[in-house]
Amino acid sequence: MTTKAPAQARPKQKKPRIRAKPLPVIPSGEYLTKRQICEKFAITFRTLEQWVDKERFPAPYRFTGQTLRWRATEIEKFIEGSKGQPA
Numbered sequence: 001m002t003t004k005a006p007a008q009a010r011p012k013q014k015k016p017r018i019r020a021k022p023l024p025v026i027p028s029g030e031y032l033t034k035r036q037i038c039e040k041f042a043i044t045f046r047t048l049e050q051w052v053d054k055e056r057f058p059a060p061y062r063f064t065g066q067t068l069r070w071r072a073t074e075i076e077k078f079i080e081g082s083k084g085q086p087a
Helices: 034-041 043-052 072-082
Strands: 068-071
Touching: 034 043, 034 068
Parallel strands: none
Antiparallel strands: none
């Protein structure tokens, strides 16, 4: 009878952290969530994280805990500024 060696568990990969501008309290105004940004640009969460890490996309604001938000006005400026540039 042959026995199989137990499968080795893969080491967990650390999820890259998004660098964010710290803000203590969510101020009033229009802010977009990670999901809204990804839907708007038709990209995955991972792609958004890579863009932010490579400074190809505006950095989010970090509120209490893990809450990240992007200012809608900054996203609009980003869209206007990137028109006519190759992807």
